[in-house]
Amino acid sequence: ESGALSQVSRMLNHTLSSAELGHLLESSPPHTRKVLWELLEKKKQSTILPFLGDDLIADVLRDMSAEEVADVTSDEDIDIDDVVDILQILPERVTQDVLNAMDDQNRQRIEAILSFPEDTAGGLMNTDTVTIRPDITLDVVLRYLRRHESIPATTDTLVVVNRKDELIGLLPISKLLVTDPSITVREIMETDFPRITADTPDDHVAQLFEREDLVSAPVVDKEGRLLGRITIDDVVDVIREDADHSLMSMAGLDEDDDIFAPVLKTSRRRAIWLGINLLTAFIASAVIGIFEQTLDKVVALAILMPIVASMGGIAGSQTLTLVIRGIATGHIRQNNLRWLLSREVLVGLLNGLLWGLAVAVAAALWFSDPKIGIIIGTALIINLVVAVFSGSMLPSLLKSINIDPALAGSVLLTTITDVVGYFVFLGLATAFYSFA
């Protein structure tokens, strides 16, 4: 029994990499997770932190004292930008305690990065840059590098700075290796590269890395002085989180949430989303309620009305998803949104005509009443056009008032397509049947 346990413990501590352990913990239900965590050595625990989600890190650090957290995050195997990420998860008061418990050098380096918002280039960067001067020869560079014990991971370029620490060029290591060593850095350094300042939003940084196939890039302050560098591994996280954010937010979920959070925590988070949607469902019901008398007369209307609302919801959410993704990738901007809007409205109209006709024929045959066919067909066309129009406009409208379109867009859109769907369908029916 205890032999088996120590075998498991040995495997956890010595066979699996920190990344693999992080993945294993993220994939484990709470109870298993707790057992695994306690089998890990202190030293190993700290190297796993960067591979855990925000929720898990908060759970793990909750039971530690500020000194213990400072100790864990001062481990030299953890990159400084990962330490910053971890500290940002803690409550501000605790962060300050942890910083106070660190040695001076560590604290200063971390405070420098902490001063930038998490979602900017400054918050994403690392300070472990290898810098060189422009007027030395490559031979000197090679000898200078050989004096190092190691070069930071993902170093594909050396950063060339002048006496004032201003960024003036980049020397790709691949170039360093194939060029005559008697040539100076200045002669072969690259000067045509994108400038990233500390306040550049992280999604812009990600777009830049993706577009230019970068592995690392220097970050400068407003005066052009070197602050640090961003590496592709952190950018990959931004790309992944950014794409996941759209998907998860549209269902009212948070991409940072622990998948295996316990029942009560999960229920509380979901309850809010369901409550908001309940409100919109009641609004739709209130609209239906206006037409109580018509519904009382023609029961077929009650049977058919969900079709109009549901088709509007589907068409609208297609457009909404397209536009939210297009804005996130930078493909959709103010100047081409108008073209897109008219395209979408035309697409909505064409599909409205197609499926409106189909529904009209089906409904007329079902209830042997051509009138109800005309009513539902017309309502469907109108709701589809309104749906794609709303789906196109909502994201940039919401963005302009600083509301996340991925989060609020789908709720608002469903409210619109439900209200319009029921109102137009039942309204048309009331008009038609009271004439009759």
Next chain:
Amino acid sequence: ESGALSQVSRMLNHTLSSAELGHLLESSPPHTRKVLWELLEKKKQSTILPFLGDDLIADVLRDMSAEEVADVTSDEDIDIDDVVDILQILPERVTQDVLNAMDDQNRQRIEAILSFPEDTAGGLMNTDTVTIRPDITLDVVLRYLRRHESIPATTDTLVVVNRKDELIGLLPISKLLVTDPSITVREIMETDFPRITADTPDDHVAQLFEREDLVSAPVVDKEGRLLGRITIDDVVDVIREDADHSLMSMAGLDEDDDIFAPVLKTSRRRAIWLGINLLTAFIASAVIGIFEQTLDKVVALAILMPIVASMGGIAGSQTLTLVIRGIATGHIRQNNLRWLLSREVLVGLLNGLLWGLAVAVAAALWFSDPKIGIIIGTALIINLVVAVFSGSMLPSLLKSINIDPALAGSVLLTTITDVVGYFVFLGLATAFYSFA
């Protein structure tokens, strides 16, 4: 007029990078896009191809002869894996023509990669690997490298192979630069790294790169012989596409589709999705139709019934999204799905009790009828539990019969929550009111 045009043309051809031009074309409506494309020089056009989406590449290549395509794709500025991606977009017959029009060396290299499926490590790799032997000193390696005119982009490690071309180790360039040049490769090469074979699925490759913070990794055949290497820039594309795929598929969209496709093309693609959803809406209506007599008696039921169906849809799609994403990232597997399922059912039940009670009170007050409150509250609880159960189970069920859960999941789920929602609510009402 013509002066301004030639200025624009100059800017396009000489100021913007291929990546920027690709982004510009992707963000332009069809007409603008055509004008821009024609202003580009032939040579520039070919370097942009790797930065375009599948839809656009197909559009561009449609008007070219096989010889022209061969010419464009033989451009030495395009990576061989990008050429393969482009060829895979073409109809198979055309691909063969293009290959025949290439010179022998190019054709053989491309056919080697084409023989692997697009979504495997083999289809993702490049063949431009720098290999070295284990028994030479680092000094020899450095001199060997200096004989090259250039080293392939994103080379962070040299690949160590034996006489049989079998992969035996990796020499990180960062290690090469800091180590005593008289030491041999074998003494410092890394031997503990993940082995990627040509048939490894691309999403596994992406997970590996993400987890281990890799910049490049060698690919071997079943016998361990080196075939090529995968670089992070291509893996970033896989990560982006993989995450986008879930989002877009859940709305019935294809992540490879051109955002600015013309009206007719877009309408046709959307029409199919709307048609499928129309079918499910009719199924829901048919269920409502069963209870025509009850609806005729109690009109309040028609007013309230969308609430039950809609809340089920929302709760179910939260679970569905969570599970689809969890399976894609590898966090959810068969062994922890059971835990997740019971958690979700409990969450559904708790939220069902909470909001069921709220809806019951609201409905009872609205229609001054406690009976209708009990009916809708009970129906809501049942539908929420069914919804989260279906949301948890559908993805792995669909996957086991090789249907994409992101694409089919949401349609199936809505059908279930609509049918169950209407059936339970109206069924309960029929039972209750016929007793009365």
